Amino acid sequence: MTDWTTDEMMTIAAARTLREGAVCFVGIGVPSTAANLARRTHAPNLVLIYESGTLGAKPDTLPLSIGDGILAETADAVISVPEVFNYWLQPGRVDIGFLAAAQIDEFANINTTVIGDDYRNPKVRLPGAGGAPEIAASCREVIVVVRQTRRAFVPRVDFITSVGFGRGAGDRERLGLLGSGPRCVITDLGILEPDPVTCALTLTKLHPGATIEAATAATGWDLAVADDVTTTAPPTDEELAILRMLEATKGRKQ
Secondary structure (H helix, E strand, O other), X not given: OOOOOXXXXXXXXXXXXXXXXXXXXXXXXXXXXXXXXXXXXXXXXXXXXXXXXXXXXXXXXXXXXXXXXXXXXXXXXXXXXXXXXXXXXXXOOOOEEEEEOOEEOOOOOEEOOEXXXXXXXXXXXXXXXXXXXXXXXXXXXXXXXXXXXXXXXXXXXXXXXXXXXXXXXXXXXXHOOOOOOEEEEEXXXXXXXXXXOOOOEEEEEEOXXXXXXXXXXXXXXXXXXXXXXXXXXXOOHHHHHHHHHHHHHOOOOO
């Protein structure tokens, strides 16, 4: 198949980052789609945890929300929300946190709270934090999925909902955050990874058809570009077929 979309490429690239056997804290939307795609392809033993308290969920259809009954019906166990955070997340028992963002900045800080510089009277009030701050703080590593536009990729987020690397190297340690922070940010154009010294996001991969010029134009700061930018492998027929099957099941009961 060659008729894939940039959103499909983004979702498939995100799925590929998930390791077989890893414990993954999953958010609804693209993270959930990508995680369930990974479980149906290269990572059948990926353990999915949703914020509602479902451990080892194996949904036959894409859940509409963290409260979708299909998660509890297919989980290995259902526990209380406080137990998810106090026993699993905060002690560092979750390998990967999978998050989306409304805004993200050069150091991978995420905003899902408000747009505008007045918190009490914002231009836009977003859905809010949910469990994202704890996920960003305590998972061993974090993966972020977001479309790359100047509206989303801003020099400084209007509100830090979830800390990436703060204002640079050493900030996570100074704040006492347990996890290592974002491993990568996956967009519809490519993949960005933190610089090993400065922690600033750096373009390291481009998806087929995307260009460095397009990526820099879609970024609100002077985007760092690796010397050896590589190209993401295009979607396989199997990945596309399974992804489209999953998308067609969203909200449908088996």
